[in-house]
Amino acid sequence: MQSISRRQFLASTAAAGAASVVLPLISSRATQAAASSIIRAETRVIDVAGRAAKVFGLVQSDGTHGLTMSADDGFRLRLENALNAPTLIHWHGLTPPFGQDGVPDLPQPLLQPGQSYDYSFPVATPGTHWMHAHTLQEQQLLAAPLIISDPAEQGADEQPVVVLFHDFSFKTPEELLIGLTGSAPATGNGGMAGHSMSGMDMQGMSGGQGMVMPMDVNDIQYDAYLANDRTLDDPQVFAVERNGTVRLRLINGATATAFWIDTGSIEGEAIAVDGNPVIPVRGRRFPLAMGQRIDIRLRIPDEAGAWPVLALREGGVERTGFVLATRGGAVKRIASVGDQATAALDLRFESILIAAKPLVVTPADRNQPIEIGGTMQGYSWTLNGKTWGNHQPIPARKGERIELTLRNASMMGHPMHLHGHHFQVVAIDGRRFAGAVRDTVWVPPMREVTVAFDAANPGTWAFHCHHLYHMATGMMTVVEYTA
Ligand SMILES: [Cu+2]
Secondary structure, rough: OOOHHHHHHHHHHHHHHHOOOOOOOOOOOOOOOOOEEEEEEEEEEEOOHHHHHHEEEEEEOOOOOOOOEEEEOEEEEEEEOOOOEEEEEEOEEOOOOOOOOOOOOOOOOOOOOOOOEEEHHHHHOOEEEEEEOHHHHHHOOEEEEEEEEEHHOOOOOOOOHHHHHEOOOOOOHHHHHHHHHHHOOOHHHHHHOOOEEEEEEEOOOOOOOOEEEEEEEOOOOOOEEOOOOEOOOOEEEEOOOOOOEEEEEEEEEOOOOOEEEEEEOEEEEEEEOOOEEEEEEEEEEEEOOOOOOEEEEEEOOOOOOOEEEEEOOOOOOEEEEEEEEEOOOOOOOOOOOOOOOOOOOHHHHHHHHHHHOOOOOOOEEEEEEEHHOOOOOOOOEOOOEEEEEHHHOOOOOOOOOEEEEEEEOOOOOOEEEEEOOOOEHHHHHHEEEOOOOOOOEEOOOOEEEEEEOOOOOOOOOEEEOOOOOHHHHHOOOEEOOOO
């Protein structure tokens, strides 16, 4: 087994980058007529359960973490690197022209310390998005909300509540990665030195034959789970109005943890996923995989009170969250650990989602099957049997309707993310329907999800698992436009 250092990972990314691509970077000296925001990648110190933690952040000049803007203004931003290491930030959910996507060497090179890049492009996809390093720095909270308000929704009488969830470790991501790939004996699920990994039994997962199959969830034991940098020991309390309407804009920025969002006693209404509107779905528990976002509308009861919204770790008892409280509402303490382990994420919610703005119905010009493979033993994760080091690009031609049929042949769920495009879920296990438009879809073990997208944005776009350590060990390829 081979351990892959961050340097090797970045080097391999560089080696596979297209050397002939001309970088359409805008000169740092260029000034734009409209106001341009500045986001600085910098170091912060936060308190994690009583202990100081040095982390990264993406901060505006006024100290705000992350960015809120209107789609009308276009995306105009200067990224400054105030870290003492190279970095690059991906605008997750936006569909920039190739060259401004923020994946190292696809094609933009890493931004060196003290330097800046300018970005400028129109925004075609308003919604709840986020920005994050496309490197192991993502583990150290180099991630922040990127909220693009839709001018069509202006004047809606609802209070936005933006929360980014994360998984936190006092170990460095390099240590976590070596812990996964290192000299762990290949003796089954419990054999990984230094790691607690839960094996779950699931009944009749494949085809309902009633067989019990082992399933892997949560391959890293974290020290804490955060909601806007805070644990449930000291959660963020949002002041809300009695009888008011709240729009939760929730982002799973965790690197290796899927959550169930639990709205408690208030029934919520899911109105968008990954920034894209869906026909509203009511409920109290919603799945949120790594990289995904969900907008949930809540009506606050007409009484003084405090209502926690929790993010429950998939297959575990750990949880994080925040509180919505009216004036005079008493905020009770909530434990960071619940009584009962939650289930693994599934496709029940996905299978009832219907896009409010679906793609035009048309047959696919190209259908690309993609087998998601790999095991915890050796920590090797593949797409069609290949890792990033020898990946096979998915071909695309401008104007084509492309379908990707993602079949998970591994025993772990994977959140699959396509850059530069949003896709629509058009089938689950072969049953076709007009599902949600998204950019990241969860594929549980032994399940098949088909997504469709229109090839309208030429470039070479990353397609990968949004579990950071699966990606770092090779679970990535590209959609490559050919002439
Ligand atoms: Cu994965």
